[in-house]
Amino acid sequence: MAHPNLPEPQGLYDGDHEHDACGVGFIANIKGKKSHDIVDQGLTILRNLTHRGAVGADPKASDGAGILIQIPDTFFREEMAKHGVKLPPPGQYGIGMVFLPREPASRLACEYEIERAIKDEGQTLIGWRDVPVDSEDLGESVKKVEPVIRQVFIGRSSAIRVTDALERKLYVIRKSAGHAIRALNLAHGTEFWVPSMSARTIVYKGMLLPSQVGTYYKDLQDPRVVSALALVHQRFSTNTFPTWDLAHPFRMIAHNGEINTVRGNVNWVRARQGAISSPVLGNDLNKLWPLIYPGQSDSASFDNALELLVMGGYSIAHAMMMMIPEAWEGHTLMDPSRRAFYEYHAAMMEPWDGPAAIAFSDGRQIGATLDRNGLRPARYIVTDDDLVIMGSECGCLPIPEEKIIKKWRLQPGKMFLVDLEKGRIIEDEELKESLASSKPYVEWMERIRVKLDDVESQKAQPERSSVPLLDRQQAFGYTQEDLKFLMLPMATNGEEPIGSMGNDSPPAVLSNKNKSLYQYFKQLFAQVTNPPIDPIREELVTSLVSFIGPKPNLLGIDEMNPPIRLEVGQPVLDFFEMEKIRNIDSYTDGKFKSCELDITYPVAWGKEAIEARLASLAAQAEDAVRTGYSILIISDRRVDREHVAIPALLALSTIHHHLTDKGLRTSAGLVVETGSAREVHHFALLGGYGAEAVHPYLALETVLQLAESGQFGTNVDGYKAIKNFVKAVGKGLRKVMSKMGISTYMSYTGAQIFEAIGLSRPLIQKYFTGTASNVGGIGLFEVAEEAIRTHLGAFSGDPVLAGALDAGGEYAWRVRGEDHMWTPDAIAKLQHAARANSAATYREYADIINDQSQRHMTFRGLFDFRFHRCTPVDIDEVEPAADIVKRFSTGAMSLGSISTEAHATLAVAMNRLGGKSNTGEGGEDRKRYAPIKAGETMASRLGADRVVIDIPLLAGDSLKSKIKQVASGRFGVTAEYLASAEQIQIKMAQGAKPGEGGQLPGRKVSEYIAEIRYSTPGVELISPPPHHDIYSIEDLAQLIHDLKNSNTRASISVKLVSEVGVGTVAAGVAKAKADHVTISGHDGGTGASPWSSIKHAGTPWELGLAETQQTLVLNRLRSRIAVQVDGQIKTGRDVIIGALLGADEFGFATAPLVAEGCIMMRKCHLNTCPVGVATQDPVLRKKFTGKPEHVINYFFFVAEEIRGLMAKLGIRKFNDLIGRSDLLDMRKGIEHWKARGLDFSRIFHQPQIGPEVSRFHTETQDHGLDKALDHRLIELAMPALERGEKVTIEMPIRNINRTVGTMLSGEVARRYGHEGLPDDTIRVRFAGSAGQSLGAFLSRGITLELIGDTNDYCGKGLSGGRIAVQPSPKFRGDALYNIITGNAVLYGAIAGEAYFRGVAGERFAVRNSGAHTVVEGVGDHGCEYMTGGTVTVLGATGRNFAAGMSGGIAYVYDEDGTFASYCNTSMVKLEPLLTEAEQDAKVARDIWHMGESDETVLKRFIENHARLTGSNRAQQILADWPTTRRRFLKVFPNEYRRALGELAAKGKKIAA
């Protein structure tokens, strides 16, 4: 059920997809001293975090805000006394804050149920109080749904002696009243909600602006309302629907972030139901179920689960550690007892994984914890008068510096707790130490943990089927390509196989081939509202550990003899491991018992048999668990001529769901033994639908056979090949999980992070409950039929399959293989048409693509236009082609993925026709910016050595790409680059590989590419999976703000990939003030991506675009944002369908590439493109024959085709097409046996909403730039901007002043380019706490000096400017132990300098490519992916320093000699710092950083630091240089060393 105030699910919109994120903060008096000030200050914090929230179409309709405080007893006592009610002593009564329906009868019904529950639980109703509110200031849409707000006062019975017990009773009352009200099933009942019901805390919240919380609730203004703590929250939601209850805080928490694993977590809670018992709650436990209602937000679900744990007897800190454990699995530095604590609890609860800063309180303690990856900011300060203030930002509550004694931040996985009763702060270390030592976890773990690896077995050879391998391979649908493209590379290198270009094959449901069930599922991935994570460079937080078998009692707090558990390091089992599981009984003295469930059945029974077989399997599984089997092996190994296998995924999911429904799922483990699983996607699906381990026997046998036939060469034998294969699957699994931002297999198991394309609703509802499937498709019997068809083919006399596997044709075109849209003829006809400007030949091309009456390729191919409803118009009346083409742009293909010639040709073509080309993520040569003058050619402009095939140009042409892409690598993203844009596109995801990063191997980084990407030639470049400055929706809003500041004239676009829920994300993007959003189909191209991503992630754009349009219209946001669609758009028909489904604009990539010569070689990743398109090899680039004219011809053909169709549809203006999905229909009479069940009505749905709501882009966003401090700065800096005169400016700064210096930098860049002004021309001195993104993209010539501290993203994209930050002299803390700047500082910095006298947060100088910086301490992941520049750290570093660092140098002052254990040395070496003389003697000058000795460089920067920030530390180090020097370590990337050597060698060669 979706949320009551969200619209009903309709079309593709479903409220289940809503996301939120936000700002969070709290203030507390450590000593527990209550005051009204605390409440006031809490509200101030809330107001100062306003910019982290959002408002919708109605500016007064925010996404909600609220505050949690302690119950102000005196206040209520006096208030209630006025009504003649005497309250019991504090702690002996509870207050429920209740939202009630406005409809009186419903309200009374709700109140009655509450009262009844109070009575049933033996407590007493003291009375009700109407909460006084002032709703005058509320927005109209908010007022309409404003609930009646009342407080219920509940007294305790005599049996209740302590407040804790009362809390438990209140909890039971609230739950049972809630269940009862829900059971009434009243239309207005959905407005009922209990924000809090406690004897200690009370929550005031609502659909309020931060500034309204204190005015709306009159209570909060009353000085008698006192509290020692205030927890506040401001929400940023993706929707604009009024929802009072979704505001935070919840009863115990306020959350900033997103729980990615929530579906799995909720399922697992449900699955445990039968296995939970609580010594504390006793029989009351039964009244709590269902614990979590379907459709609740992730934060609400989290709150519910946390509450259960706390009510079940865990302390709140203990419960938080169970739900959000640190990354203990691979943590070598962790204390053994703490590790044991985590490991012990790991089997009780799967991590609630995702970016999260969670502040929590039970009224006695208040604290916060951060997810294992540190993906949200949380800063805190402690004052000398016992205040603790924590917030998403520093400076959210201005406190005089002299009062502050500590400034710090929450670190990844760490907790921070204030115990108000004990009157002190309990630091992470102490807190966890005491919990970890409270029970003998280490000893327990040794006793109860059985590692499968350590189980002694007989190493018996596994039983092999007597059915020939080939027949079995065919029975499971193996193709030659599975072997060639997937398994061979996996077993040879232990890596996932890579491919290129897009996916132009039909979805499984349209395919004429028999597909496996796996192919009907698409992987979901994180975009915008949560980040993907990097499973390679940040591997330390990921884990594939899996527990097989019964899980312990979640609430077993008094456990003395915990049950044993079986652990595997990763979930893919080889033959011997499977043999152990099969005979686990004998190997573990009966501690575990396994039994096999055979999922094959006689093929003679036919497809109808599957339903009953599944039912029997479910029953068998249930019986097995009830009779004490602890591991169920779901096996299809008995497949033979007579026996067909039920698809393992289906059998598994059936059993998993059945056991979950019965509450038995945690009593047994599920192991799938299947011949079907052979590629990463298959394993991911099996895990995602509940398998704790998988034994892919047939894949392993296949690998062995390949090894025997010598396919792996001499170095890889069968044993090694299996190892490699398993390793590749593991790596792939990590990648699939991390795409969704999930770190552990434990929480991925059963999380169902997939959507189905082409499966019928009944099938999904019954067997894959909770999975989205929006176009219907085949049902259960068709699934069986497809399996049987494959089976029969395997054992038939088919001569093609007699001696060989089916050809496949998925990955490369084959005549008898899978269909592709790009057939040889389609490519040839398009090229001939474009070259000869032949409309007739274009027609032939378009017919091949458009006519899908025989070949079913795409969903849109099955659409028909309702021409019969239209009155055609004369084509001359239709908008001219020259206007239509302005809506076209080419896709983001970087120079690097394609050649200079191919890249620039597209730009020239698009500029000539008035469309837009896109730089891609590789930056852009500045020589391309100025217009072309007569007589210039491409080579004369860019340099003869850089253009291999010259292309003549016309005067007035432009080589500039109007769209400048900003991707996670931030290559070449300078102030000047941004200033030159007409549109800046933030690439959140790419159709071919959503949720993944990429890398450009060093050999491809030519001197030219290095120049425009500001890196070193020959040094590998890595694009991280996430933007490290976008971990949530409000981060995206911040980046949009940053970019808009850098270039106020450019529109800001956000590129998303189609998947279920993308519409909701798009709504969030619109609220984040993007001007433009691109919805990419899953099928878009790529230069290189794992095949599993190309094929199995994302959905067709028809779905994503329609969902986006419907959601934006429903939210009344559509007018504010332009919508573009791309992904295999090839013809005018495609464009028309895109427009009818809601697109204003259209992106084309592959087709224009084909027009300029691409022949779909799919060899981009090998650099061997034989037509010079996707290669950097000059020999091959010479073969490029494309001309701008070819591309232009193509686009005009498309436009003319569009005009023809518009005339037939009777539509003259393109805008009138947009959103007219009523003109589409599903084609009648589709004979395809699988396609018959498809239903596109959701795609064609139009929200029923008034005509005043626009269906296309008509308005501009209000970016709020008028409030920017930079207007003043620009004004004051005019003498410098206009005449280059030096200016000095001084002003205060606050956290609400965001992105300061960026608009000014844009002005500098526009006038003076990347060179900027001479250093220090504009000098600005600030004092205070600067808002986010101070000095982002700061241009050369600007110096920002700050006394105070900064928030996240300081110096992001630094483009030559200088930043110096030092604490206030009044602040007493030692800079070395206090934080001065936030997370992701200097992310993507290009040039310039930055000095921080203090400690920085996580991910300092990530992807730095040229800035020089000094800092006195950094958090985790410092210098990640760095490619250039110099980082000097004068204090401690966090873990994983230098992960993925390929260039530049870091100098680290290793005072205590521990740095090596914090450094990730997979790509770097640590070296001692030599004196100049030593270095001269030992190291060739060629590989000296910046051509100078390390000593010179380091000393200079430390001296600068001392001078600019007054650092004591720097002075001390300099004072004792001969000694301190020896403590420095130099972090030298291997790639950088190699490249320096090679460059030098090349230089010598040229010189010689």
Place this chain on the structure above:
Amino acid sequence: MGKVTGFLEFERLHEAADQPRERLKHWREFVHPLTSEAAGIQGARCMDCGTPFCMSGCPVNNIIPDWNDLVFRQNWQQALDTLHSTNNFPEFTGRVCPAPCEAACTLNINSAPVGIKSIEHAIIDKGWESGWVVPQPPPKKTGKRVAVIGSGPAGLACAQQLARAGHGVVVFEKSDRVGGLLRYGIPDFKMEKHLIDRRMDQMRAEGVEFRVNQDIGDAVPAKKLVDEFDAVVMSGGAEQPRDLPVPGRDLEGVYYAMEFLPQQNKVVAGDQISAQLKATGKHVVVIGGGDTGSDCVGTSNRHGAASVTQFELLPQPPEQENKPMVWPYWPVKLRTSSSHEEGCQRDWSVATKRFEGKNGKVEKLIAVRLEWKDGQMKEVPGSEFTIKTDLVLLAMGFTGPRQALLDQLGVAKDNRGNVKADTDKYQTSIGKVFAAGDMRRGQSLIVWAIREGRQCARSVDEFLMGSTELPR
């Protein structure tokens, strides 16, 4: 795939051939297949395209990238299996196919294509040599009987496929030997005839029965087959030669190529031909610039002609086609065959006006030059010229099948006089009668005939059995 960068490292290699001087002395093949090593290197040039145009350029859709790779890795037996999976007779196409695959090869865009045909040639020759080509009799018989009329490449391919599907197949051939154009149209120096015999042995072992000297529609009533067999396949070729109706056509010394070439093949096969038509010492004029014309040139030169001249009506094509506008399709360009290399005058845009002679024997040919514009030809005034000749060979193509059989069976025809049947079912207007090859599509290449034969077999099998496992 072959070697990733193979195409950048290795050159296209042509099959070696004996010098013209040498090869003119005999009737044997003079092309030497690539060595295993050379073929491997040629295979390494293949780029294993994501979209292999060669495969769609090839009428039988040979899975070229796969066997290129297998040859590169010297896995010949599997290469042979892969090749045979789409092509029943690679030894024919590997010798005489013009190789549209190579025209479509991606390397042909801007470089020299992979020597696909030479690799095919090497694979199949090695296959025979190694004894890997063995009969594949069906596991069980269906009891159905199919008559195949005509034993050219279409008929043979169809027969082999049907036999392997378990049907009883009888191939009817009007000549004295099986093979159709393969046997009597293509000279031995292009393709030796024992290759056909070898295949026939294999097919016999697979259950095909060959009956020669059976002129269906003439000596043997076609109706008889329709009555006797469960299905009939018409694959009799397009044998009707295009005539040149000009004055003097009836003079002695003016012949169709197909009156000239078969005689020589029979002689090579050991037959005695009285008064064989020979070019020895004659001034030969070949009219028609196609492959048959070329064969006439090669045969005449082997006879020892005094001179050989070849005329073509169309203008001289360019040496190099306009690749950006033509690739991957078959280009019209100047092609010099091995026979041309052996000596021949070629002239284009020439129309024959008349033949003149004495005593009923041709002595000269009077021709005129043409000017072509927009596909229209015009005689160039005053450009008439005369050439001395005593043997004129007409090789101007074929207009369609001999009509007698069609008429007798009463099948519907298309507007060119071919049997009407689509390429989906290959079924004629008479239900159980099918048609494939030139008889259906008009004159074409051997490889097209094989394709049609195979696809027709699938359709026949489906017709007979209700379903089929034969590949298209």
